[in-house]
Amino acid sequence: MELAERHAGKALVLGASGRIDHSSAENFRVALQPHLEQCKTGTFVIVLDFSGVEYISSVGLRVLMLAAKQVKSQGGAIGVAALQPVVKEIFEISKFNLVIPCFTAVSDALAALSPSALTSHGAA
Amino acid sequence: MLIRIWGSRGSLPVSLGTSALQEKIVKALVAAAGKGIDTEAKARAFLGAIPDFAVTHTFGGNSSCVQIEGGGSEYVICDMGSGARELGNSIFNTHGPDKPHSFHVFMSHLHWDHIMGFPFFAPVYRAGNRIRIYGCHEALERAFRTQHSAPSFPIEFDRLPASIEFVRLAPGRRYEIAGMAVTAKEQAHSGDSYGYRFELGGKSVVYSTDSEHKLDDLAETEAFADFFRGADLVIFDAMYSLADAVSVKEDWGHSSNIVGVELCQMAGAKRLCLFHHEPISDDRHIAGIWRETRRLEEITRSGAPLEIIAAYDGLEIVI
Numbered sequence: 274m275e276l277a278e279r280h281a282g283k284a285l286v287l288g289a290s291g292r293i294d295h296s297s298a299e300n301f302r303v304a305l306q307p308h309l310e311q312c313k314t315g316t317f318v319i320v321l322d323f324s325g326v327e328y329i330s331s332v333g334l335r336v337l338m339l340a341a342k343q344v345k346s347q348g349g350a351i352g353v354a355a356l357q358p359v360v361k362e363i364f365e366i367s368k369f370n371l372v373i374p375c376f377t378a379v380s381d382a383l384a385a386l387s388p389s390a391l392t393s394h395g396a397a
Numbered sequence: 398m399l400i401r402i403w404g405s406r407g408s409l410p411v412s413l414g415t416s417a418l419q420e421k422i423v424k425a426l427v428a429a430a431g432k433g434i435d436t437e438a439k440a441r442a443f444l445g446a447i448p449d450f451a452v453t454h455t456f457g458g459n460s461s462c463v464q465i466e467g468g469g470s471e472y473v474i475c476d477m478g479s480g481a482r483e484l485g486n487s488i489f490n491t492h493g494p495d496k497p498h499s500f501h502v503f504m505s506h507l508h509w510d511h512i513m514g515f516p517f518f519a520p521v522y523r524a525g526n527r528i529r530i531y532g533c534h535e536a537l538e539r540a541f542r543t544q545h546s547a548p549s550f551p552i553e554f555d556r557l558p559a560s561i562e563f564v565r566l567a568p569g570r571r572y573e574i575a576g577m578a579v580t581a582k583e584q585a586h587s588g589d590s591y592g593y594r595f596e597l598g599g600k601s602v603v604y605s606t607d608s609e610h611k612l613d614d615l616a617e618t619e620a621f622a623d624f625f626r627g628a629d630l631v632i633f634d635a636m637y638s639l640a641d642a643v644s645v646k647e648d649w650g651h652s653s654n655i656v657g658v659e660l661c662q663m664a665g666a667k668r669l670c671l672f673h674h675e676p677i678s679d680d681r682h683i684a685g686i687w688r689e690t691r692r693l694e695e696i697t698r699s700g701a702p703l704e705i706i707a708a709y710d711g712l713e714i715v716i
Contacts, residue, residue: 295615295659328697331655332612335643342644359696366689367655368640 290325293333314348324355404459404480405708407673457710481514497525504532506590507540584608625664
């Protein structure tokens with residue numbers, strides 16, 4: 274799985290797409306990992322743009338849980354934004370909306386996680 | 398086949414307290430206001446029409462015990478949690494205490510909540526009853542004997558009048574027991590647990606409780622999907638939310654409604670029964686999990702529908 278990268282000030286917006294299920298979750302994890310390692314105190318925040326994600330299974334959610342845990346331990350910040358209605362419901366039913374911050378739009382995530390990045394995002 | 402749930406609660410039996418009971422009564426009375434309900438028959442009919450399960454029912458508080466009827470005269474039981482007490486009493490009430498019976502008991506594992514009903518299972522106190530206890534654990538017999546020993550219980554195991562045998566099973570091997578084909582599967586739980594698949598006349602039931610599913614192990618996921626394959630009913634440990642099961646309660650040995658739906662969808666199972674309810678969950682909370690699970694099945698369905706059932710003490714499921 275490829276993640277579309279977009280920089281917005283001190284934020285890295287990563288766009289995922291398709292289904293994150295038992296067959297693709299490992300690829301999602303591998304694609305995400307290099308970015309997580311860089312997401313530390315004073316570097317940048319990560320916003321996962323899920324507008325293109327149609328479905329996420331338990332395995333995919335677990336990848337997000339581990340990502341959130343890693344980033345938090347490094348002093349960084351990560352959030353998920355623009356969830357499609359089905360994916361949003363999966364987050365709510367699994368209670369993963371309590372595990373990782375979820376935002377209605379990427380701009381909302383930037384405003385919350387990295388206000389300075391919002392300006393760059395708006396200019397892009 | 399007929400499946401009876403005698404105990405659906407996980408870890409520890411619970412009871413419906415006065416405040417929770419009064420809350421149900423209050424909600425029912427308010428709903429009944431102005432409807433002219435002045436007889437017990439009208440009241441019962443009215444209750445039957447209230448759609449809110451948490452108002453008219455309780456999921457109950459007995460720990461794991463499930464009966465599987467296949468039409469034969471012998472009893473097939475999964476686990477001996479506190480629900481076994483009511484099962485034993487029901488048998489006495491139906492047949493009288495003196496009619497001898499044969500029982501086949503399949504043990505998922507030997508943790509206390511799964512054996513605690515045995516000393517209160519009335520048939521063990523009647524000579525003539527034959528009880529065969531099956532399991533895959535080396536400590537199978539020792540666990541039952543220890544529970545009956547001082548200082549835990551006043552009646553030593555060797556003084557029980559019923560004929561009691563212990564039979565070790567090997568996981569993965571297919572057995573013919575009580576007219577059914579039975580296969581055990583090892584599951585991830587502290588000290589291991591075992592799920593059982595029962596097959597009879599083209600119907601199949603899987604009893605899979607106290608089982609944690611490691612989501613990153615694709616081979617293991619596929620192995621469980623095979624174990625559940627085409628089952629008419631999967632009784633599944635849905636004790637935690639997924640978020641809890643993979644974070645703060647990782648390695649606690651239990652699973653979630655989300656994983657239950659996914660595995661049953663992968664397996665093409667027909668019904669998923671949410672089982673081993675968390676003791677701290679009240680009826681309203683469990684009813685909410687049930688509602689959310691039905692919704693999850695609906696929005697993720699790609700093939701035939703999967704019926705979502707929430708186990709409660711006294712529930713009967715016909716397959």
